[in-house]
Amino acid sequence: MDAGSDPARAMDVEAPKDEPVMHLTRRFDAPRELVWETFTLAGHVARWWGPRKYAVTVHEFDVRPGGKWRISHSDGTKTIEFFGEYREVVRPERLARTFCFGEFPPIEEEYAFHDEGGRTRVVCTQRYPNVMARDFMAKGGAAEGGRQSFERLDELLAELKGGMT
Numbered sequence: 001m002d003a004g005s006d007p008a009r010a011m012d013v014e015a016p017k018d019e020p021v022m023h024l025t026r027r028f029d030a031p032r033e034l035v036w037e038t039f040t041l042a043g044h045v046a047r048w049w050g051p052r053k054y055a056v057t058v059h060e061f062d063v064r065p066g067g068k069w070r071i072s073h074s075d076g077t078k079t080i081e082f083f084g085e086y087r088e089v090v091r092p093e094r095l096a097r098t099f100c101f102g103e104f105p106p107i108e109e110e111y112a113f114h115d116e117g118g119r120t121r122v123v124c125t126q127r128y129p130n131v132m133a134r135d136f137m138a139k140g141g142a143a144e145g146g147r148q149s150f151e152r153l154d155e156l157l158a159e160l161k162g163g164m165t
Contacts, residue, residue, distance in 0.1 A: 009026070009027065009028075009029075009150075009151075009154060010026075011024055011025065011026045011143070011146060011147050011150060012024070012025040012026075013138075013143045013146075015134060015135075015138060018131065019131070020127065020128040020129065020130050020131045020133065020134050021125060021126065021127055021128070021134065022125075022126045022128070022134055022137070022138065022142070023123060023124070023125050023126075024123070024124040024126070024143070024146050025121065025122070025123045025124075026121070026122050026124075026146075026150045027116070027119055027120065027121050027122075028119065028120045028121075028122065028150075028153065028154065028157055029119055029154070029157070029158075030119070030120060030157040030160075030161055031115075031118055031119075031120065032092050032113050032114070032115040032120045033092050034120075034157060034160060034161065035092075035113060035120040035122065035157065036091060036092035036113055038153060038156060038157060038160070039095060039111065039113075040063045040089075040091075040095070042058045042061035043058075044156060044160075045058055045061065045071070046058045046071075047152070047156050048149055048150075048152040048153040048155075048156050049071060049149055049152075050071075050073045050145060050148070050149055051073075051141075051144070051145050051148040051149070052148055052152065053075055054073035054074060054075055054080075055073070055074050055075075055076075056071060056072070056073055057071065057072045057074070058070075058071050059071065059072065060083075062086070063086055063089055063095070064086060064089055065086055065087060065088060065089055066085065066086065067085065067086045067089075068083070068084070068085055068086075069083060069084055069085070069086065069097065070082070070083040071083075080101060080102075081101060081102075082099065082100065082101045083100050083101070084097050084098035084099050084100050084106070084109075085097060085098050087108075092113055093112065093113055094110065094111065094112050094113070095110070095111040096108070096109070096110045096111075097109055097110075099126070104133070105128075105129045105133060106129075107126050107127065107128055107133075107137075108126070108127040109124065109125070109126050109127075110124070110125045110127075111123070111124050112125075124146070126142075
């Protein structure tokens with residue numbers, strides 16, 4: 001479990017030893033429908049996706065089976081582009097997509113959104129082509145990037161909840 005100051009907002013990271021899978025689990029203090037919207041509306045994604053040090057640009061974001069997505073991060077000197085295709089979209093329960101960048105082999109990524117009585121538990125399952133690819137991502141900062149993204153998402157959700165009537 002991530003050692004954050006608020007245990008209710010800690011991110012659990014599980015990487016089974018001999019399986020090319022990583023599970024990231026995080027709870028958000030917001031209703032499932034609102035959390036779903038922050039994952040599926042480009043304007044919201046641009047405000048929380050990725051580590052804080054990067055400016056985020058959403059180039060393409062078509063959330064439907066077969067729809068493409070493309071997002072870039074830039075720190076002013078280096079730009080990293082991420083892209084993929086949505087495989088399954090079941091509002092407000094599940095998103096499945098590919099996650100690609102550079103020459104790295106595609107990752108199959110699935111998000112499950114669980115209603116917990118006004119709060120939402122999000123479970124992200126990432127399937128890699130092999131354990132070595134998964135370990136490379138884990139050592140390369142995938143969990144830290146996820147942690148920072150989800151902290152930013154907490155801030156956006158608090159703002160959006162404040163505007164709810």
